[in-house]
Amino acid sequence: MREVDDKWDAYFEELDPEERKLIFSETAEKNDALAGFLATLYERRYEDPKNPGRAVDNWLWKFVYLPGLYRKRRVSKKALLTEVGRTLDDLYLNMVLSEEEEAALYREFRNAARRYLGTCLGKNYGRRLFGLKEITSDEKRVRACEELWMMSRGLALCSDKATKMSLFIDALHAEASAFCPDCDSIYDQLEQRHKKGV
Numbered sequence: 333m334r335e336v337d338d339k340w341d342a343y344f345e346e347l348d349p350e351e352r353k354l355i356f357s358e359t360a361e362k363n364d365a366l367a368g369f370l371a372t373l374y375e376r377r378y379e380d381p382k383n384p385g386r387a388v389d390n391w392l393w394k395f396v397y398l399p400g401l402y403r404k405r406r407v408s409k410k411a412l413l414t415e416v417g418r419t420l421d422d423l424y425l426n427m428v429l430s431e432e433e434e435a436a437l438y439r440e441f442r443n444a445a446r447r448y449l450g451t452c453l454g455k456n457y458g459r460r461l462f463g464l465k466e467i468t469s470d471e472k473r474v475r476a477c478e479e480l481w482m483m484s485r486g487l488a489l490c491s492d493k494a495t496k497m498s499l500f501i502d503a504l505h506a507e508a509s510a511f512c513p514d515c516d517s518i519y520d521q522l523e524q525r526h527k528k529g530v
Contacts, residue, residue, distance in 0.1 A: 336435045337366070344439040347447045349378045349387055369433045373424070373440055394419060395448040398483035405490045416491040425496050434499060441503035445480060449511045452476035477512040480504045481522045489526055 336344070343355045356374065360367035380386045398419065405412050420426045424437055451457065458467045458475050467475070484504040488494040494501070509515040 336432065336439055340366070340370070340436070340439075343370070344443050347443065347450065349389065365430075366432050366436060370436060370440075373437070376422070376424075377440070377444070389444075389447065390422070391444040392448055392451075394422065395444065395479075395483060398487060399479040402482035402486040402490065405487075409490075412487075413491055416487055416493060419487075420493065420496055423500060425500060438499055438503050441500055442507050445504050445507035449476055449480075449507060452479075473512040474514065474518060477508045477515050477518045478522060480508040481519050485519070486522065486526060 339359055343352055343359060346352045346355055352374070356367075356370065360371075377391050378387055378389060380388045380390075401412060401415055423441070429437065452472055452475070453469065455466055458472055481504075484497060484501040485494075488497040488501060505515070505519070508519075512518065
């Protein structure tokens with residue numbers, strides 16, 4: 333399961349949207365059903381619907397936004413459920429997909445998570461004391477891992493959408509594990525805290 337033709341490996345490994353577009357144009361073949369799905373994913377992820385000429389990463393914005401939604405989960409359950417529903421639509425998790433499309437979506441989630449985690453190593457990520465004090469590299473890795481849990485498994489628990497979000501949860505966990513050596517223990521602690529209502 334989760335197998336995509338090897339010819340797409342370079343596309344899924346590349347983080348820069350413009351480079352990905354070039355790789356796509358060199359890799360896509362006529363009558364390639366997966367290429368059509370990837371083109372749709374690319375458009376949904378990188379094009380600004382209000383300004384089509386402007387490049388954005390809509391999924392990166394989701395990754396920044398969703399941990400905050402989890403942190404504020406007790407403020408409005410209705411708002412949380414509404415936003416999780418939108419997220420399921422935005423991330424194609426409400427669609428019926430072929431096995432190959434599902435595998436491609438999993439790889440796209442991993443790509444988005446890897447891009448997000450790259451931003452978490454920047455000097456401004458997680459600063460303390462009103463932005464005056466930088467946190468260590470290890471602290472950044474732990475915090476980023478916690479945020480991936482919040483936006484995937486945490487929101488799935490809050491919204492009772494674990495089955496719908498399983499592909500997203502698995503992809504983000506795989507990237508978190510590669511990024512942070514203590515990922516599994518961090519995930520376990522967060523799971524226990526969530527169960528206790530903390």
